Amino acid sequence: MTEGAVQPRRTRQRSAIASLISATDSFQSAQEIHHLLRSTGEVIGLSTVYRTLQSLAEAGEIDVVINADGESVYRGCGQGRGLHYHLVCRICGHAVEVAADTIDRWVRSIAREHRFSDAVASLTVFGICRACASAT
Amino acid sequence: MTEGAVQPRRTRQRSAIASLISATDSFQSAQEIHHLLRSTGEVIGLSTVYRTLQSLAEAGEIDVVINADGESVYRGCGQGRGLHYHLVCRICGHAVEVAADTIDRWVRSIAREHRFSDAVASLTVFGICRACASAT
DNA sequence: AGACTAATGGGAATGGTTATCATTAGCGTG
DNA sequence: CACGCTAATGATAACCATTCCCATTAGTCT
Known part of the structure:
Protein backbone atom coordinates (compact mmCIF):
# COMPACT_ATOMS: atom_id res chain seq x y z
CA MET A 1 0.00 0.00 0.00
CA THR A 2 2.41 2.58 -1.26
CA GLU A 3 0.27 4.06 -3.97
CA GLY A 4 -2.87 5.25 -2.26
CA ALA A 5 -4.54 6.71 -5.32
CA VAL A 6 -6.06 4.25 -7.76
CA GLN A 7 -6.42 5.49 -11.28
CA PRO A 8 -9.95 6.16 -12.50
CA ARG A 9 -11.71 3.61 -14.68
CA ARG A 10 -11.71 4.19 -18.42
CA THR A 11 -15.28 4.97 -19.29
CA ARG A 12 -16.85 6.21 -22.52
CA GLN A 13 -18.03 9.39 -20.77
CA ARG A 14 -14.69 10.26 -19.24
CA SER A 15 -12.85 9.99 -22.52
CA ALA A 16 -15.54 11.94 -24.35
CA ILE A 17 -15.04 14.82 -21.93
CA ALA A 18 -11.28 14.61 -22.05
CA SER A 19 -11.15 14.60 -25.84
CA LEU A 20 -13.61 17.46 -26.20
CA ILE A 21 -11.59 19.54 -23.80
CA SER A 22 -8.29 18.83 -25.45
CA ALA A 23 -9.82 19.81 -28.80
CA THR A 24 -10.76 23.30 -27.63
CA ASP A 25 -8.60 26.20 -26.63
CA SER A 26 -11.02 28.38 -24.72
CA PHE A 27 -12.60 28.08 -21.29
CA GLN A 28 -16.02 26.45 -21.12
CA SER A 29 -18.48 25.89 -18.33
CA ALA A 30 -19.66 22.45 -17.28
CA GLN A 31 -23.07 23.19 -18.74
CA GLU A 32 -21.62 24.21 -22.09
CA ILE A 33 -19.52 21.08 -22.23
CA HIS A 34 -22.58 19.00 -21.40
CA HIS A 35 -24.56 20.65 -24.20
CA LEU A 36 -21.79 20.18 -26.72
CA LEU A 37 -21.43 16.51 -25.91
CA ARG A 38 -25.17 15.98 -26.11
CA SER A 39 -25.36 17.78 -29.43
CA THR A 40 -22.81 15.41 -30.90
CA GLY A 41 -24.97 12.46 -29.96
CA GLU A 42 -23.06 11.54 -26.84
CA VAL A 43 -25.29 10.18 -24.06
CA ILE A 44 -24.03 11.59 -20.80
CA GLY A 45 -25.49 12.95 -17.59
CA LEU A 46 -24.89 16.40 -16.22
CA SER A 47 -23.73 15.03 -12.88
CA THR A 48 -21.09 13.00 -14.64
CA VAL A 49 -19.79 16.06 -16.45
CA TYR A 50 -19.45 17.98 -13.19
CA ARG A 51 -17.82 15.08 -11.39
CA THR A 52 -15.40 14.30 -14.17
CA LEU A 53 -14.34 17.91 -14.68
CA GLN A 54 -13.65 18.20 -10.99
CA SER A 55 -11.58 15.08 -10.85
CA LEU A 56 -9.64 16.10 -13.96
CA ALA A 57 -8.99 19.48 -12.38
CA GLU A 58 -7.81 17.93 -9.12
CA ALA A 59 -5.51 15.67 -11.05
CA GLY A 60 -4.04 18.79 -12.66
CA GLU A 61 -4.99 17.63 -16.14
CA ILE A 62 -7.16 20.64 -16.86
CA ASP A 63 -7.30 24.24 -15.68
CA VAL A 64 -10.16 25.82 -13.78
CA VAL A 65 -10.87 29.51 -13.58
CA ILE A 66 -13.77 31.18 -11.83
CA ASN A 67 -15.14 33.82 -14.17
CA ALA A 68 -16.73 37.13 -13.31
CA ASP A 69 -20.14 35.50 -12.85
CA GLY A 70 -18.77 33.09 -10.28
CA GLU A 71 -19.00 30.12 -12.63
CA SER A 72 -16.23 27.57 -12.92
CA VAL A 73 -14.90 27.30 -16.44
CA TYR A 74 -12.52 24.62 -17.66
CA ARG A 75 -9.84 24.27 -20.27
CA GLY A 76 -7.22 21.71 -21.19
CA CYS A 77 -3.65 22.70 -20.42
CA GLY A 78 -0.23 21.53 -21.42
CA GLN A 79 0.57 19.54 -18.31
CA GLY A 80 4.03 19.42 -16.88
CA MET B 1 -28.15 67.60 -18.14
CA THR B 2 -24.44 67.42 -17.67
CA GLU B 3 -24.43 65.17 -14.62
CA GLY B 4 -26.39 62.12 -15.71
CA ALA B 5 -26.01 60.21 -12.47
CA VAL B 6 -28.22 61.30 -9.58
CA GLN B 7 -26.89 60.49 -6.18
CA PRO B 8 -28.73 57.78 -4.25
CA ARG B 9 -31.18 58.76 -1.53
CA ARG B 10 -29.99 58.68 2.03
CA THR B 11 -31.84 55.84 3.66
CA ARG B 12 -31.44 54.21 7.05
CA GLN B 13 -30.59 50.88 5.39
CA ARG B 14 -27.96 52.28 3.06
CA SER B 15 -26.08 54.02 5.84
CA ALA B 16 -26.30 50.97 8.08
CA ILE B 17 -24.59 48.90 5.40
CA ALA B 18 -22.01 51.56 4.67
CA SER B 19 -21.07 52.02 8.29
CA LEU B 20 -20.87 48.31 9.00
CA ILE B 21 -18.59 47.84 6.03
CA SER B 22 -16.31 50.70 6.91
CA ALA B 23 -15.99 49.29 10.43
CA THR B 24 -14.62 45.95 9.26
CA ASP B 25 -11.38 45.08 7.56
CA SER B 26 -12.08 41.69 6.09
CA PHE B 27 -14.20 40.53 3.19
CA GLN B 28 -17.76 39.49 3.96
CA SER B 29 -20.52 38.02 1.86
CA ALA B 30 -23.88 39.71 1.38
CA GLN B 31 -25.52 37.05 3.53
CA GLU B 32 -23.05 37.58 6.36
CA ILE B 33 -23.60 41.31 6.26
CA HIS B 34 -27.34 40.78 6.33
CA HIS B 35 -27.04 38.51 9.38
CA LEU B 36 -24.80 40.94 11.21
CA LEU B 37 -27.15 43.85 10.64
CA ARG B 38 -30.13 41.80 11.75
CA SER B 39 -28.34 40.67 14.90
CA THR B 40 -27.73 44.27 15.87
CA GLY B 41 -31.44 44.98 15.70
CA GLU B 42 -31.41 46.60 12.30
CA VAL B 43 -34.52 45.86 10.25
CA ILE B 44 -33.42 45.30 6.68
CA GLY B 45 -34.28 42.98 3.82
CA LEU B 46 -31.88 40.66 2.08
CA SER B 47 -32.71 42.13 -1.33
CA THR B 48 -31.76 45.55 -0.10
CA VAL B 49 -28.40 44.29 1.10
CA TYR B 50 -27.63 42.75 -2.27
CA ARG B 51 -28.78 45.81 -4.18
CA THR B 52 -26.93 48.27 -1.99
CA LEU B 53 -23.68 46.33 -2.01
CA GLN B 54 -23.82 46.18 -5.79
CA SER B 55 -24.45 49.86 -6.16
CA LEU B 56 -21.68 50.72 -3.71
CA ALA B 57 -19.34 48.45 -5.63
CA GLU B 58 -20.26 50.03 -8.97
CA ALA B 59 -19.66 53.44 -7.45
CA GLY B 60 -16.20 52.23 -6.49
CA GLU B 61 -16.84 52.83 -2.80
CA ILE B 62 -16.26 49.23 -1.82
CA ASP B 63 -14.23 46.34 -3.20
CA VAL B 64 -15.64 43.09 -4.51
CA VAL B 65 -13.76 39.84 -4.82
CA ILE B 66 -15.12 36.52 -5.97
CA ASN B 67 -13.83 33.86 -3.62
CA ALA B 68 -12.97 30.25 -4.37
CA ASP B 69 -16.60 29.18 -3.90
CA GLY B 70 -17.80 31.66 -6.49
CA GLU B 71 -19.39 33.94 -3.89
CA SER B 72 -19.04 37.69 -4.05
CA VAL B 73 -17.47 39.14 -0.93
CA TYR B 74 -17.28 42.82 -0.10
CA ARG B 75 -15.00 45.13 1.84
CA GLY B 76 -14.59 48.84 2.33
CA CYS B 77 -11.59 50.39 0.64
CA GLY B 78 -9.76 53.65 0.89
CA GLN B 79 -11.22 55.38 -2.14
CA GLY B 80 -9.16 57.67 -4.28
C1' DA C 1 -17.84 -16.18 -16.31
C1' DG C 2 -18.42 -14.10 -11.69
C1' DA C 3 -17.76 -10.79 -8.20
C1' DC C 4 -16.56 -6.49 -6.50
C1' DT C 5 -17.29 -1.82 -6.55
C1' DA C 6 -16.34 2.56 -9.04
C1' DA C 7 -18.92 5.22 -12.22
C1' DT C 8 -23.11 6.72 -14.03
C1' DG C 9 -27.36 9.53 -14.42
C1' DG C 10 -31.98 11.24 -13.46
C1' DG C 11 -34.18 13.78 -10.31
C1' DA C 12 -34.50 16.13 -6.07
C1' DA C 13 -32.26 19.28 -2.95
C1' DT C 14 -29.19 23.26 -1.97
C1' DG C 15 -27.85 27.82 -1.77
C1' DG C 16 -26.42 32.19 -3.55
C1' DT C 17 -28.33 35.68 -6.29
C1' DT C 18 -31.85 38.16 -9.03
C1' DA C 19 -36.64 39.47 -10.42
C1' DT C 20 -41.33 40.94 -9.25
C1' DC C 21 -44.31 44.18 -7.46
C1' DA C 22 -47.03 46.32 -3.95
C1' DT C 23 -45.81 49.44 -0.20
C1' DT C 24 -42.92 52.93 2.05
C1' DA C 25 -40.48 57.01 2.47
C1' DG C 26 -36.73 60.56 0.66
C1' DC C 27 -36.89 65.08 -1.12
C1' DG C 28 -37.97 68.95 -4.03
C1' DT C 29 -41.97 72.13 -4.89
C1' DG C 30 -46.04 75.18 -4.24
C1' DC D 1 -46.48 72.30 6.04
C1' DA D 2 -48.87 69.57 2.67
C1' DC D 3 -48.42 67.30 -1.86
C1' DG D 4 -46.64 64.55 -5.35
C1' DC D 5 -43.19 62.14 -7.75
C1' DT D 6 -40.55 58.22 -7.83
C1' DA D 7 -36.44 55.84 -5.87
C1' DA D 8 -35.85 52.51 -2.33
C1' DT D 9 -37.47 48.82 0.23
C1' DG D 10 -38.62 43.99 1.34
C1' DA D 11 -41.35 39.66 1.29
C1' DT D 12 -41.71 36.20 -1.85
C1' DA D 13 -41.04 33.71 -5.90
C1' DA D 14 -38.07 32.58 -9.56
C1' DC D 15 -33.43 31.36 -11.30
C1' DC D 16 -29.64 28.65 -12.08
C1' DA D 17 -25.20 26.53 -11.22
C1' DT D 18 -23.80 22.94 -8.49
C1' DT D 19 -24.21 19.02 -5.31
C1' DC D 20 -26.54 15.11 -3.24
C1' DC D 21 -28.97 10.69 -3.35
C1' DC D 22 -29.37 6.15 -4.74
C1' DA D 23 -30.72 2.54 -7.77
C1' DT D 24 -28.58 0.80 -11.96
C1' DT D 25 -24.69 -0.01 -15.14
C1' DA D 26 -20.34 -1.43 -16.47
C1' DG D 27 -14.94 -1.49 -15.83
C1' DT D 28 -11.47 -4.56 -14.03
C1' DC D 29 -9.42 -8.25 -11.59
C1' DT D 30 -9.36 -13.26 -10.57
Missing part, protein backbone atom coordinates in the same frame (compact mmCIF):
# COMPACT_ATOMS: atom_id res chain seq x y z
CA ARG A 81 4.62 22.96 -18.03
CA GLY A 82 4.30 24.21 -14.47
CA LEU A 83 2.03 26.83 -13.03
CA HIS A 84 0.68 29.44 -15.40
CA TYR A 85 -2.08 32.03 -15.65
CA HIS A 86 -4.49 33.01 -18.39
CA LEU A 87 -5.25 35.87 -20.70
CA VAL A 88 -8.86 35.40 -21.77
CA CYS A 89 -10.88 37.25 -24.40
CA ARG A 90 -14.08 38.36 -22.79
CA ILE A 91 -15.91 38.21 -26.10
CA CYS A 92 -14.95 34.94 -27.75
CA GLY A 93 -13.40 33.13 -24.80
CA HIS A 94 -10.12 32.56 -26.61
CA ALA A 95 -7.45 31.96 -23.99
CA VAL A 96 -3.69 32.19 -23.91
CA GLU A 97 -1.49 30.64 -21.26
CA VAL A 98 1.03 33.00 -19.75
CA ALA A 99 4.16 32.03 -17.88
CA ALA A 100 3.92 32.64 -14.16
CA ASP A 101 7.47 33.64 -13.30
CA THR A 102 7.06 37.37 -12.90
CA ILE A 103 3.84 37.05 -10.96
CA ASP A 104 5.12 34.31 -8.72
CA ARG A 105 8.11 36.37 -7.71
CA TRP A 106 5.80 39.30 -6.97
CA VAL A 107 3.39 37.13 -4.98
CA ARG A 108 6.20 35.72 -2.89
CA SER A 109 7.62 39.14 -2.10
CA ILE A 110 4.21 40.58 -1.21
CA ALA A 111 3.47 37.63 1.05
CA ARG A 112 6.82 37.88 2.76
CA GLU A 113 6.38 41.60 3.29
CA HIS A 114 3.06 41.09 5.08
CA ARG A 115 4.17 37.89 6.82
CA PHE A 116 1.67 35.69 5.08
CA SER A 117 2.59 32.07 4.45
CA ASP A 118 1.34 29.58 1.91
CA ALA A 119 0.40 32.30 -0.57
CA VAL A 120 -1.27 31.31 -3.82
CA ALA A 121 -2.45 33.77 -6.43
CA SER A 122 -5.73 33.50 -8.24
CA LEU A 123 -5.13 35.52 -11.36
CA THR A 124 -6.84 35.88 -14.69
CA VAL A 125 -6.51 38.71 -17.15
CA PHE A 126 -9.61 39.51 -19.19
CA GLY A 127 -9.34 41.55 -22.36
CA ILE A 128 -10.37 41.65 -25.99
CA CYS A 129 -8.37 39.69 -28.51
CA ARG A 130 -7.15 40.99 -31.85
CA ALA A 131 -9.82 39.20 -33.88
CA CYS A 132 -12.73 40.42 -31.79
CA ALA A 133 -11.36 43.96 -31.63
CA SER A 134 -11.17 44.22 -35.41
CA ALA A 135 -14.55 42.55 -35.89
CA THR A 136 -16.32 45.53 -34.37
CA ARG B 81 -6.14 55.50 -3.68
CA GLY B 82 -6.47 54.05 -7.16
CA LEU B 83 -6.62 50.46 -8.26
CA HIS B 84 -5.27 47.85 -5.90
CA TYR B 85 -5.43 44.13 -5.24
CA HIS B 86 -5.82 42.03 -2.12
CA LEU B 87 -3.89 39.64 0.02
CA VAL B 88 -6.48 37.65 1.94
CA CYS B 89 -6.03 35.19 4.80
CA ARG B 90 -7.92 32.06 3.89
CA ILE B 91 -8.51 31.25 7.55
CA CYS B 92 -9.65 34.46 9.21
CA GLY B 93 -10.47 36.57 6.19
CA HIS B 94 -8.11 39.35 7.21
CA ALA B 95 -7.28 41.35 4.10
CA VAL B 96 -4.50 43.69 3.11
CA GLU B 97 -4.63 46.05 0.16
CA VAL B 98 -1.63 45.87 -2.11
CA ALA B 99 -0.52 48.49 -4.60
CA ALA B 100 -1.15 47.53 -8.18
CA ASP B 101 1.79 49.11 -9.93
CA THR B 102 3.93 46.06 -10.56
CA ILE B 103 1.01 43.96 -11.67
CA ASP B 104 -0.46 46.64 -13.87
CA ARG B 105 2.78 47.00 -15.72
CA TRP B 106 2.95 43.25 -16.18
CA VAL B 107 -0.66 43.05 -17.36
CA ARG B 108 -0.11 45.78 -19.90
CA SER B 109 3.00 44.15 -21.29
CA ILE B 110 1.36 40.72 -21.49
CA ALA B 111 -1.68 42.17 -23.25
CA ARG B 112 0.46 44.09 -25.70
CA GLU B 113 2.53 41.02 -26.44
CA HIS B 114 -0.57 39.00 -27.35
CA ARG B 115 -2.34 41.93 -28.99
CA PHE B 116 -5.21 42.03 -26.52
CA SER B 117 -6.84 45.36 -25.80
CA ASP B 118 -8.78 46.58 -22.81
CA ALA B 119 -7.04 44.19 -20.45
CA VAL B 120 -8.10 44.09 -16.83
CA ALA B 121 -6.66 41.73 -14.26
CA SER B 122 -8.73 39.88 -11.72
CA LEU B 123 -6.23 39.10 -9.02
CA THR B 124 -6.41 38.00 -5.44
CA VAL B 125 -3.70 36.38 -3.39
CA PHE B 126 -4.85 33.89 -0.77
CA GLY B 127 -2.54 32.89 2.04
CA ILE B 128 -2.33 32.42 5.79
CA CYS B 129 -1.66 35.45 7.94
CA ARG B 130 0.86 35.61 10.78
CA ALA B 131 -1.73 35.33 13.55
CA CYS B 132 -3.46 32.28 12.08
CA ALA B 133 -0.17 30.59 11.27
CA SER B 134 1.03 30.86 14.85
CA ALA B 135 -2.38 29.85 16.27
CA THR B 136 -2.01 26.34 14.88
